[in-house]
Amino acid sequence: MVMDLATNAVRRVHEGWHPETEIVWSPDSRWITFLGTDRDYNTDIFIAPADGTAPAVNITRHPDVDSSPRWSADGRILAFTSTRINDESDVWLVFLDKSLEGLAKFEMEQYFKDAADAAKKRKPLQKETPKADTKSETKSDPKSDEGSDEKAEDKSDKKDSADDDAKDSSKLGLKSPPELSLGDAYKRLRRITTMPGGESNLQIAPAGDKLFFTGGDNEGGLFVINWDGTGQKRIGARCEVVGISLSGDKLVTIVGGKGQLQSTSGGGGGGAAGGSSSGTSGGDGDSSRGGGLEVDATIVVDRAALAQQKFAEAARLMGEYFYHPTMKGLDWDALTRRYAELAKNARTPAEFDHVANRLLGELNASHLGVRSPAGGGRSVLPQGRIGVRVRPVDGGLRIDEVLEQSPAALARTPLAVGDVIRAIDFQPVGASDTLEARMAGTIGRDVVVAVDRTMPDGKSVSFETVVLPVAQPRISRLAYEATQARNAKLVDEWSSGRIGYIHMQGMSQPALDEFERDLFAACDGRDGLIIDVRNNGGGWTADRLLASICAPVHAYTMPRGGDPTHTDGYPADRLFIQRFTGPINMLCNEKSFSNAEITAHAFKTLRRGTLVGMPTYGGVISTGAAALLDGTSVRMPTRGWYLPDGTDMELNGAVPDILVPQVPQDEEANNDRQLRAAVDNLMQRLPKRALPKQGT
Numbered sequence: 023m024v025m026d027l028a029t030n031a032v033r034r035v036h037e038g039w040h041p042e043t044e045i046v047w048s049p050d051s052r053w054i055t056f057l058g059t060d061r062d063y064n065t066d067i068f069i070a071p072a073d074g075t076a077p078a079v080n081i082t083r084h085p086d087v088d089s090s091p092r093w094s095a096d097g098r099i100l101a102f103t104s105t106r107i108n109d110e111s112d113v114w115l116v117f118l119d120k121s122l123e124g125l126a127k128f129e130m131e132q133y134f135k136d137a138a139d140a141a142k143k144r145k146p147l148q149k150e151t152p153k154a155d156t157k158s159e160t161k162s163d164p165k166s167d168e169g170s171d172e173k174a175e176d177k178s179d180k181k182d183s184a185d186d187d188a189k190d191s192s193k194l195g196l197k198s199p200p201e202l203s204l205g206d207a208y209k210r211l212r213r214i215t216t217m218p219g220g221e222s223n224l225q226i227a228p229a230g231d232k233l234f235f236t237g238g239d240n241e242g243g244l245f246v247i248n249w250d251g252t253g254q255k256r257i258g259a260r261c262e263v264v265g266i267s268l269s270g271d272k273l274v275t276i277v278g279g280k281g282q283l284q285s286t287s288g289g290g291g292g293g294a295a296g297g298s299s300s301g302t303s304g305g306d307g308d309s310s311r312g313g314g315l316e317v318d319a320t321i322v323v324d325r326a327a328l329a330q331q332k333f334a335e336a337a338r339l340m341g342e343y344f345y346h347p348t349m350k351g352l353d354w355d356a357l358t359r360r361y362a363e364l365a366k367n368a369r370t371p372a373e374f375d376h377v378a379n380r381l382l383g384e385l386n387a388s389h390l391g392v393r394s395p396a397g398g399g400r401s402v403l404p405q406g407r408i409g410v411r412v413r414p415v416d417g418g419l420r421i422d423e424v425l426e427q428s429p430a431a432l433a434r435t436p437l438a439v440g441d442v443i444r445a446i447d448f449q450p451v452g453a454s455d456t457l458e459a460r461m462a463g464t465i466g467r468d469v470v471v472a473v474d475r476t477m478p479d480g481k482s483v484s485f486e487t488v489v490l491p492v493a494q495p496r497i498s499r500l501a502y503e504a505t506q507a508r509n510a511k512l513v514d515e516w517s518s519g520r521i522g523y524i525h526m527q528g529m530s531q532p533a534l535d536e537f538e539r540d541l542f543a544a545c546d547g548r549d550g551l552i553i554d555v556r557n558n559g560g561g562w563t564a565d566r567l568l569a570s571i572c573a574p575v576h577a578y579t580m581p582r583g584g585d586p587t588h589t590d591g592y593p594a595d596r597l598f599i600q601r602f603t604g605p606i607n608m609l610c611n612e613k614s615f616s617n618a619e620i621t622a623h624a625f626k627t628l629r630r631g632t633l634v635g636m637p638t639y640g641g642v643i644s645t646g647a648a649a650l651l652d653g654t655s656v657r658m659p660t661r662g663w664y665l666p667d668g669t670d671m672e673l674n675g676a677v678p679d680i681l682v683p684q685v686p687q688d689e690e691a692n693n694d695r696q697l698r699a700a701v702d703n704l705m706q707r708l709p710k711r712a713l714p715k716q717g718t
Contacts, residue, residue, distance in 0.1 A: 094230030141228030388641025406491025529561030560616025
């Protein structure tokens with residue numbers, strides 16, 4: 023919407039469902055560019071004339087997300103970011119004025135030089151001082167000479183201004199204002215950056231000849247690159263870039279919460295944010311010196327008022343953005359007032375979170391939560407892990423299990439099941455000691471473990487070995503891999519080698535990469551596949567996984583000399599993702615969550631195979647997050663997911679075709695009833711193998 027401040031008239035520029043967008047005016051205020059999101063959640067960049075004389079035009083027209091539009095000072099060039107290649111955000115550029123496309127190299131250089139010179143003449147807007155009402159002061163006739171002189175002077179000022187604009191336009195060698203070619207702009211886009219990872223914090227130099235952005239792997243940094251993709255260099259550390267000066271010599275950045283001016287040529291900052299190169303507004307004018315806006319102030323926090331404000335913000339945001347338009351039939355305003363009385367009396371962040379989460383609990387929905395910023399607490403030494411499961415016995419801790427590839431298994435003298443750990447770093451293990459407590463602070467350093475071992479002949483030996491403890495995540499990964507290897511082995515045994523097994527730990531791109539890596543090995547020479555999404559916390563890759571197992575078979579290929587009975591061959595390099603077209607069963611349980619549930623629902627809806635296990639959790643909403651004024655985060659579920667028949671997946675988990683409970687006794691005995699049921703069912707659907715012919 024655009025409001026005319028003189029008349030308060032409001033005009034609609036573009037209609038859409040998405041409550042948020044980014045709006046950028048062209049420097050001459052003739053155009054508005056903004057982000058438009060369609061019902062497929064694709065975001066494109068639109069440009070519309072500010073006066074409403076024509077509808078908005080989609081200038082990017084691509085099914086991937088485009089964002090961060092940035093204008094050159096003369097309005098002829100637009101830069102933006104887009105994820106259209108490899109799902110990575112790159113910097114792109116388009117000449118909105120198509121006449122720039124045909125300029126020779128020397129003409130282009132002259133254009134940018136003239137554009138830069140013209141941009142340097144731009145001045146910040148100044149507050150106008152109202153002229154005195156000479157009519158009331160002099161009571162002169164409107165036709166008097168004095169009045170005529172005033173009008174003539176006003177006309178002269180306007181003429182001088184127009185002449186200056188004409189001179190600037192003449193210097194550019196182009197007519198002003200520019201004629202923009204928007205209809206085919208999407209065909210003329212140029213990819214500027216090709217760095218690994220994503221680029222963000224985009225700004226464009228006023229002349230349009232240089233682009234500034236942050237990106238890069240590891241620490242990354244602040245970079246500059248020429249309009250044609252050449253001359254990229256790092257000019258500073260990674261930061262948040264929020265603007266560029268009128269002349270283009272300074273970037274306005276935020277580093278560690280402090281506003282700064284960063285020279286666009288690299289080196290130090292340019293003084294305090296809000297200053298200028300002349301030093302008239304707080305800056306020191308020395309581009310070689312860094313520094314930001316120094317603020318020294320005392321803030322008095324009214325905790326009751328703070329709690330009330332935070333709670334009001336959280337309730338308002340949830341009321342406006344929660345995916346269910348009627349808030350599930352609740353009187354949200356009344357509930358907000360009720361819990362607000364409790365929230366204003368919260369004395370600690372934990373108490374506030376408790377009250378706010380009780381309000382959100384009224385919605386009976388997943389992907390919700392309020393969390394205040396973590397405060398300081400006592401430091402705890404992290405516990406080293408060596409990959410063993412132990413229980414106390416007389417004289418120490420007996421080892422009942424050793425994980426493969428764990429520190430205990432990789433020690434110079436590996437530890438083994440049945441060993442008794444009697445001392446750690448030469449200190450005896452006491453009757454009340456735990457291995458975790460004794461391993462506090464040992465990550466990454468050698469630890470001496472004294473062990474008693476009973477040999478096969480019954481003799482007891484004592485020895486010492488050195489282990490190198492690791493952090494818990496590494497041990498968790500080893501335990502996970504050991505469990506999945508055991509499951510794959512069981513499936514292989516139960517199916518006589520005919521079925522492969524893959525577990526999806528999460529619905530992320532790294533997990534999908536592992537799935538594709540393991541798919542060939544799991545299915546090579548096998549007739550069927552078990553895909554396991556039990557205990558999968560979700561993510562976003564359901565459709566990519568489905569593309570691997572639901573790809574239509576439209577042809578097969580045959581090389582010269584190939585076996586003519588082999589009719590399922592297809593070039594793997596032609597596929598979007600490695601595929602398997604044979605019989606499949608899928609496992610799910612009550613700990614399958616979010617995107618893993620979408621996968622289970624889809625598997626059943628598409629009738630790809632038999633779904634086995636227990637109903638999934640029933641927590642399917644797309645969610646983001648919002649920040650309150652003190653950094654408290656509020657999870658914001660904004661998009662619901664529905665089955666083709668209209669069933670809301672929220673509170674309606676995927677129900678397996680074959681229900682198989684898994685009780686704690688099964689877990690203790692390593693008895694996977696669900697896995698066995700999935701294998702037995704799939705074996706019934708596999709084609710019978712021909713018996714080998716008898717030899718002569």
